[in-house]
Amino acid sequence: MNEKERKAGSEQQLSRRDMLKMLGGSAAGMSMAKIAGLGGSAAALLSGMPAGAQTKVEIWTGFGQGRMADAMQGAIDNFAAENPEFAPEHIIVPWGEIHDRVIAATSAGSPPDAYRGWAWIVGDAAIGALTNLQPYVDAADVDLMDFWPATLNQMKYQGDVHAMSISTIVLFMYYNKDRMREGGLDPDNPPKTVAELDEQGAVLNDIADDGEILRLGFAPTLPSKQVWDWGAAFGSQYWDESEGNIALDQEAWVELLNWYKGYGDKFGVENLAGYHSTYSGNGFGRNSPQGIYYTGLISFWVIGSWLFNDMGEYGPDVDFGVAPIPTLESADDARPGTSIGNMYFVPANCANPDGGFAFANYMSSSPYVTINKALPDSVMPSRPSLANLPEVEEEGAWTVLARDEILPNTLERPSFPGNGFLGGALNEAVDHVMFNDADPAEVIADAVARSRREVERMRG
Amino acid sequence: MLRLKRDPQSQPNSWRTDNLPAWGLFFVAPWIIGFIAFTVYPFFASLYYSFTNFNIINLTPRWVGLDNYVELFTADPLFWTSINNSIRYAALLLVFATVFDIFIAYLLSQNVRFLSIYRTIFFFPVLVPVVAASLTWIWILNPRYGLMNGLLDLIGVKGPNWLASPDTAMYSLIFIGVWGSGRSVIVYLSGFNDIPRQLYEAADIDGASGIQKFWRITLPLLSPQIFFNVVTLIIFSLQSFSEVYIMTQGGPANSTLLYALNLYNRAFRDYAMGYASALAWIMFLLILGLTLIIFKFLSGKVIYER
Structure with a gap:
């Protein structure tokens, strides 16, 4: 507090009588405001609080x-x-x-x-x-x-x-340069497209003979599925302003769901889920030097920019870089995630x-x-x-x-009622395709239909 | 004005009982008021809300008739998934917990050293808060660093992804449910202790085998405790929520989405209170129906008289 503020504060000092008056008035004012359903600012006016209180x-x-x-x-x-x-x-x-x-x-x-x-x-x-x-x-x-x-x-x-x-928040693709060097990749040229990410991630996987993942290059489900962002990277929109309703690009989502499924098939969905389950505690150890990001247990991952300073704090020795989320080359309107x-x-x-x-x-x-x-x-x-x-x-x-x-x-990412429901439905869709071998076109159509109903419900 | 007057005709420490009902009501009034406010009113209010589109903020529900119920049965796949999961969970938990609890109670009814320690051990899980127990189980069942797979590894068995696989997640929850069923063990234990010893002595004289004694004496005379535990276990297991909320959130791939969790999601994630009220009423009717069926078919087989 500077000198001016201290002076201003001292000028506002109240006598005991003033204080009692103010408290009494305040209590009465608050009661009246409560009865009348008024907010606190109106209550302050009613209470007769001295200016500056x-x-x-x-x-x-x-x-x-x-x-x-x-x-x-x-x-x-x-x-x-x-x-x-x-x-x-x-x-x-x-x-x-x-x-x-x-x-x-x-x-x-x-x-x-x-x-x-x-x-x-x-x-x-x-x-x-x-x-x-x-x-x-x-x-x-x-x-x-x-x-x-x-x-x-x-x-x-x-x-x-x-x-x-x-x-x-924007999302970055983080990449561990030490791991890239170890795998013979050029750390100054991180993947820019989904195809490059698939290719470079595969080089850095460390898999045991029985299929157990020891260290992961890349998988789109770790640390989380980031469905909104990968959807954007595959060229899908989410909301049609003119129609005022959810509008996903069906084709892009079928391609995206097949991409997720491809990773499930490649690693074995059980192995992928096991790796996730092993390290997911406490936000994948975000606030611990033993966290997955700081120990080389994952080489490429997509998460918010907010992890950047954590990397410096908990993994000061990790040589890492950040880049935009890779996008699908063939998509018309692919974006580097959502904001x-x-x-x-x-x-x-x-x-x-x-x-x-x-x-x-x-x-x-x-x-x-x-x-x-x-x-x-x-x-x-x-x-x-x-x-x-x-x-x-x-x-x-x-x-x-x-x-x-x-x-x-x-x-x-549009702010529409029911967008939490849509997010949940999209995550479920990924699970169904990966674990239950469900048809991507069917599950995405179902997710959209249910989410549209939810939008209608929330609108009353 | 209520008054307690000393009755001159009676013993020095007794009081006239003219106003006893009024005094009784006075003392139970706090509970009655609480019961009406927090049980009776929500009970009927939720029935009304189940026919409305209602969110938690806007206190003017819109009447939609049977729409919520129609949508539940015809257009909500998660409703059927959660019903299926909950019934599977309740049925398997019922079978495993009943067998396990009776077996443990039988062992605990034997006259062996350190019995009080064994009884404490089996009752201990009941005393552990659900959240603490669930978080501990998450670590115990960790696929790579967990105690369970560590023990399996010692005997050369590669443990599964307990909570991360749709094939094992539900069984893991059931296993944890059985672990936490110490309260039933206590009920069975009291039942075992109530069975007259002379019945076993008479059976021994008649040359009955151990199995015959179990089927002809123990099980029939334990039937009141079994009946009680079956009814309460079904009710509690169909309402299970905390463990699954903490440990799996219904995953993976909705394989552990129990009914109560689905209801919670609809009410407090999506704020579809009217829809969630309809879900709650379906659950109430389901539990009521199952309980009535159990009463109809089992209560006649329960032996209360000794």
Whole structure:
């Protein structure tokens, strides 16, 4: 806190009488607001709080450990310093539970004022779970043109902004240069096409006589199937805006499912599943030097840019590189995966939507956050103005690759209601083809039909 | 106003009982209120919701009649997959757990040294929280580094991918279910201890073999405990959720997608509360039907009188 802020703080000191008045007024105001179904900002007005009094902003994120916990706390402290009218309170919720818990809390009428989630959650607007931020955006005169177009689309539901994006995840193909050298491959020429990836991955497999995989070159199911991204790399779209419904490219998906199946057949699907099961604990050991990425147990893999700094932290001796996801040469509109906005949401009926929006807007626009939060998380800022900061370029070659080569070419993962269901159905389709020898054309048609029904259901 | 008055006609420590029903109601009121709010109301509310399109946020369900039920039976492959998996899981668990528990209870009913230690060992899994047990089993069943395959390796057997293969994942869950069925062992043990010794002595005098004694004395007199355990095991196994949620998430390839997990996914992953309510009511009717069938065919065979 600087001298000016300390002075401002001391001027706001209250006498005991004022404090009692304020608490009494606040309690009465809150009761009235509760009865009338008003939000926290209205409650503050009713309570007669002195100008400059703080309102609490409850923020939920999953940044609970390691460098990202420190970075998040730093961002929150900076927000509090820049916005003395708000008193942010950070509550850590495991990433795997955060969405469910927010939905449950929203249903119960006590959600946080802001929380961190991902682009697909924008679909929650269809069930009324999110505050429409468009009026706040208009009032604050937010420059929406200063977002990546794909990210901006993901922030919107039916034309209105329902989320503020802090950063945009792109996917990299990571490759272990040590393993490539070991296998006689050129580490300066990583695969650019699916065919090259198949070929180079096969060279680096280490298989026991009984078929057990000892070290893996590449398989599209490890660490996860990445169905959205490989779908884009095979030239499929997901959503038809004019029709307002799911629209997958059937031909591309049949080819993709056959590709997955080919890997199941090549390794033996049981061997592949066994390898996955052996190492999948704790996110494939993402936060451990024994993790699969840092020990040469996999040579090529596709995952978000967010792993980049983990590689430096947990595998400092691993010589690795990153490149765009290889694409299918024969596909007309093949893309290097999809992009996913990391978003801050303001749940519907939260106590302090003003504070929630202020925080979300701060996180999406602050250079401090870009430098001290997004970059340590190795994700690209969602605003080109921030992505062009000198500190971003100085961070490393990955930022330029993500910003200039990948982001402009990725397929935007649309924010439609039921996209979580579609993701689940696509993963099931891969399993059915690999394990049950199901017909790719049938399973993909079934997945699309069921997902379309779900879209209709969510629209009510 | 309720009052407890000392009755001058009675013993010094007794109280007039005029208001006893009212006092009884007063003391059980918290439970009754909780029961109505958290059991009775949700029970009937879910029936209503099962005929609606309803998500958890928007509290204005839209009436869709029988649409949810029609879709369940005609257009939802996961419904049939989960029904099939749950029935298979319940049936196999019932058979293996019953045989295993009776066998263990029989051993524990013998008069041997360290009996209390053995009994504790078999009851111990009941005391372990499901989450802790499930996470431990994930490691035990790890294909390469797990204890199970390590032991198999010692005798020259290559262990399978327990939880990662559609062929073995369900059996792994059943095995874990049997491991955790110590509560049934205690019930069977009490049954064994209740069987009069003189029946066995009389059978010995008549020259009955061990097998004959088991079929003619032990099993009939154990039938109340078997009946109780069969009914409760079927109900609990059809509702199994936590273990499969933690260990397999229904995979691989939906081979362990149990009914309760499918219901959970539809309710809390897809927020299709109306649809999930329909699933819940089908499950309720299924369990009710199975229980009635068991009562009809087995209750007459249970011997309560000794």
